[in-house]
Amino acid sequence: MSAADLTERSVTTRGVPADALVANSVSGALWTAVSRLTGFAQTLTVGAILGATYLGNTYQSVNSLPNIVYYQLLSGSLFAAILVPPLVHRIDAGDAPGGQRLARGFLGALLVFAVALALVLLVAGPLIMRALTIDIAEPAAAAASRRVGLVLLAIFVPQILLYTVAGTGAAVMNAHGRFALAAGAQTVENIGMIVTLVLAGLIFGTVNGIRSVPPAEILLLGVGTTTAVALHAGCQWFGARTSGIVLVPSRGWRDAAVREILARIPPTLAYTGLAAAQVLAVLVVADRVQGGLVAFQFGLNFFYLPAAVVTWPIARAALPQLERAEDYLGMRDELFRATGLAAFVTIPAAVAYLVLAMPLALGVTFGSLATQTGVSLVAVSIASIAPAVIGDGAFILATYACYARKDARTPLRSMLLRTGITLGCLAAAWALGLPVLPTLGLSLSIGSLAGATHLWRAVLRGAKVAGPDPGVSRLRQSLVRTGLASLAMAGPAALVAAVLGHTLHGQVGEAFAVVAAAAVGAATYLGVQRAAGGEELSALSDVVLRRRVP
DSSP: HHHHHHHOOOOSSSTEEEEHHHHHHHHHHHHHHHHHHHHHHHHHHHHHOOOOHHHHHHHHHHHHHHHHIIIIIIIHHHHHHHHHHHHHHHTTTOOOHHHHHHHHHHHHHHHHHHHHHHHHHHHHHHHHHHHHHTOOOOHHHHHHHHHHHHHHHHHHHHHHHHHHHHHHHHHHHTTTOHHHHHHHHHHHHHHHHHHHHHHHHHOOOOOOOOOTTOHHHHHHHHHHHHHHHHHHHHHHHHHHHEEEEEEEEEEOOOOOHHHHTTTTTHHHHHHHHHHHHHHHHHHHHHTTTTTHHHHHHHHHHOOOOOOOIHHHHHHHHHHHHHHHHHHHHHHHHHHHHHHHHHHHHHHHHHHHHHHTTHHHHHHHHHHGOOHHHHHHHHHHHHHHHHHHHHHHHHHHHHHHHHHHHOHHHHHHHHHHHHHHEEEEEEHHHHHOOOOOOHHHHHHHHHHHHHHHHHHHHHHHHHHOOOOOOHHHHHHHHHHHHHHHHHEEEEEEEEHHHHHHHHHHHHHHHHHHHHHHHHHHHHHHHHHHHHTOHHHHHHHHHHHTTTTTOO
16 A cells, blocks of 8 residues: 555544544543542542441452452453454444344353352452451451451452443443443442442441441441442443443353454453563562552552553543454554554653652652651652553553454563563562662563563554555654653753742642642643644644534
């Protein structure tokens, strides 16, 4: 294909407007941010109602188990991405019955696994609770924690099935180009949990001890929390129904199309398992430094934020269009557009983490961590992990491009390389006696950048273009423009943070310094992008200001 042919490619993909990616990404990102904020409010409510008690510990740890099973053992958000491409194919072909059979069969097959895992969790409950309470010194408190935990576990286990329904419903909506409800339904769950906790506080009082907690309070916490998850699943189910697919599970293992999808789940499970093992290894090493584990978790929270609010919504919005691309080059161009849009946020975020690491650390540390040593550990963690934000974003988008091509093995190979390099860097640094926390962040950064490079090379290994490639040139220009604008904002942001940091004191003053530095940096960044004619800024402005509605 010639460069001229590429230049004349339509700005739509099978009738999908060119700015649909931006609009859907913005919608998904906004509702994801709302879900994150309400999730944070839910965590604060746990602290306010249950307090720093064994009851609070037991509730939080047991309630996290269904999430761990769903996101790690059932691949969580990634398994739904496997369902989207074949659903899109049937939707575009006008095969509504085929799409319904596929979604129902997929849900039925996944629910079988979910039930099996739920039973395993119940049987292993006593061992799990013994492991969770092994560090409780008081025998009576440990016994009470195990007793309460087992009751809560029995009530929480159905959440695994509910999350499976929710994930399938979200995939159905994404395949139909609907992203707001799919991203925002988690908000309903968070609000339901907050209401449950507040009711428990009003009825039974706050900060009850684990040995004196009334059985009725345990029942309220358990049933209320699982009901909140059921409301979340119900929203996703309703969204799928209004999209034209009624999610009633069927015997999907008898359907060849469903079996083809299920065959891609094992490498997806290995992919998520390696990602979890990588983080677990890093946390184990961080625990060698006094306060290091707590400090590095702050760094990880900053690392995950751009992916959760920006990269994942863009990847989900891009997936249907990647599937709709008529050929390899069309898919590649869609990937380029999604990458430029994600880089518009992730690159300046990484630069901001680097230059504002200390002000950010001062703004988020408090209590016993707000010492010179504690703040320094948090700042080092944030700065060293900053490059990983860029690598992880590129890795996620390339992974979704592979899923659009029904390829789950290439991302697994790249994840193996990514994990191997990260662990290899950790081992080398350990042997050389290098400082622990900078080594952890840099190891994750090197691994993510190397893994992203490997995966992108695999994705781009396709049709060759005769002469200059406009798609590659456009992406390169976008990344260079974003990189230069990010560097331009670094100086003003750092200057404002330094001046206000010396002028203002206390937690409020330090937080204000960070906000002011971020505002000045953002204004500088957007000004440079506008002066350079940034396509991403123009597209985002059009969608946000509602000048064009796809």
